[in-house]
Amino acid sequence: MKVLIVEDDPLHRAYLGEAVRAALPECDTVLEAADGLAGERLAREHTSERVVLDLQMSPRNGIEAARTIWRERPETRILFWSNYADEANVRGISRIVPAGAAYGYVLKSASDERLRLALRSIFIEDQCVIDREVRGLQQKSAGAVSGFTDSEYEVLIDIALGLTDRTIARRRNLSLRSVQNRLQQLYEKLGVYQPNDGDAEARFNLRSRAVTVSLLRKLVNHTALERAEMDLARWLERDGHTQK
Amino acid sequence: MKVLIVEDDPLHRAYLGEAVRAALPECDTVLEAADGLAGERLAREHTSERVVLDLQMSPRNGIEAARTIWRERPETRILFWSNYADEANVRGISRIVPAGAAYGYVLKSASDERLRLALRSIFIEDQCVIDREVRGLQQKSAGAVSGFTDSEYEVLIDIALGLTDRTIARRRNLSLRSVQNRLQQLYEKLGVYQPNDGDAEARFNLRSRAVTVSLLRKLVNHTALERAEMDLARWLERDGHTQK
DNA sequence: AATCGACATGCGGGAACCCGCAGATTTGGA
DNA sequence: TCCAAATCTGCGGGTTCCCGCATGTCGATT
Known part of the structure; x- marks a missing residue:
């Protein structure tokens, strides 16, 4: 053996x-x-x-x-x-x-x-x-309270890569609003909304903050990011051609 | 010994x-x-x-x-x-x-x-x-081409934590515009601006993208983030009191 | 057939963000 | 002492983002 x-x-x-x-x-x-x-x-x-x-x-x-x-x-x-x-x-x-x-x-x-x-x-x-x-x-x-849908995980990766809403929409074949919907769900599940003590002003940029807490909670990590980055580069390549 | x-x-x-x-x-x-x-x-x-x-x-x-x-x-x-x-x-x-x-x-x-x-x-x-x-x-x-000022590194950490421009300004005792200036320098040095092929639309959210490339280049890492997050929590605590 | 929940889309507005321009303030040497 | 470079600040605008509200589709349940 x-x-x-x-x-x-x-x-x-x-x-x-x-x-x-x-x-x-x-x-x-x-x-x-x-x-x-x-x-x-x-x-x-x-x-x-x-x-x-x-x-x-x-x-x-x-x-x-x-x-x-x-x-x-x-x-x-x-x-x-x-x-x-x-x-x-x-x-x-x-x-x-x-x-x-x-x-x-x-x-x-x-x-x-x-x-x-x-x-x-x-x-x-x-x-x-x-x-x-x-x-x-x-x-x-697999879908408990703190579980993410595959599509939610997708947008999470996309904003972690630093993509624009519009770009995400094109990449995932969605409308702009749909992307933003998913983002809202994501923000919800990540608990990224500030305590909102009375009328205290917003302290966090939700989009960036979402990435931060995902990193801290190890929902994404360095190697996952690297891999996603390479996928992205490949897609950008293709998209550059077809768009012209 | x-x-x-x-x-x-x-x-x-x-x-x-x-x-x-x-x-x-x-x-x-x-x-x-x-x-x-x-x-x-x-x-x-x-x-x-x-x-x-x-x-x-x-x-x-x-x-x-x-x-x-x-x-x-x-x-x-x-x-x-x-x-x-x-x-x-x-x-x-x-x-x-x-x-x-x-x-x-x-x-x-x-x-x-x-x-x-x-x-x-x-x-x-x-x-x-x-x-x-x-x-x-x-x-x-210590300050070569790809070297960052301490203040630039500061804002980098702050946006990596997901803070708002306004919050960063208060935290670092700066005006809103100064924070945004530093951000621009940061974007510049990170080379986060898209190639801008002709009139191609913006693909990246500069702010998030800056964090991404810093992670990929290991300018910040997980443990640095964790430490920064704890500092932030402490500051938020203090700020909550004084602001009231 | 009626209903419900999950998802996709459009519209519209308020806030935040990106940034050029221009004046003020600070800093570090000749 | 004085000049130049770096940094801070305000103003104004165009864009993106966040999100409530409304509408429409599809499949599962009753």
């Missing part, structure tokens, strides 16, 4: 290697890669069926790497190993996991024992293992 | 411990703490004179911890050990280092040897050691 480890921090990579060898005696070879691109390449060359992936790497973060790996072999078992439990990451992963695939999400702060169990459950038993704290986010993102 | 290590990741903590013992045979005791608060406490109890500090921890990140440590004993030698070379971090540190203090800034990606040299230079020779990549930022932040 082979296991591929993709992780940019050499310390964590060594630690993972140890953990894998200890938890999986049936594993005879451990491959290692230091970034997403190298990871994809190794996975392809060795037709890896078991992968441990760090999120936040560069170039090519864990989510992107997972997408291409799963596109080539959807039955690959992937364990995501990350520092944080951000909504941006969870949303990103649940968007790309193929039907029926075995995968897991374990935080780096987890104990050795929890990591060991996750490794065996996913790689041997083909079960899904999601860390408890991450689980909480998943529930929410 | 004693050395205090403050680092939340247990792996990195262990690695640092090893590195310190190897580089400094004259060091007989190594203390360890897992977050900023515990670090400050240990430093106080043991009157530590040599500290290795991780930035980005919680609660209480490295910069805050360094500030209280230096306030109590300005001659303490501190080695900052961090993942990134952000402008936000560099600016934060250079703001709090006492005159004549020995300190260093080494990236986690540095080689064992470089870390060893830094440890000896700072803790034994009382020299300052700044990683080359970080050095680059320091130059810039």
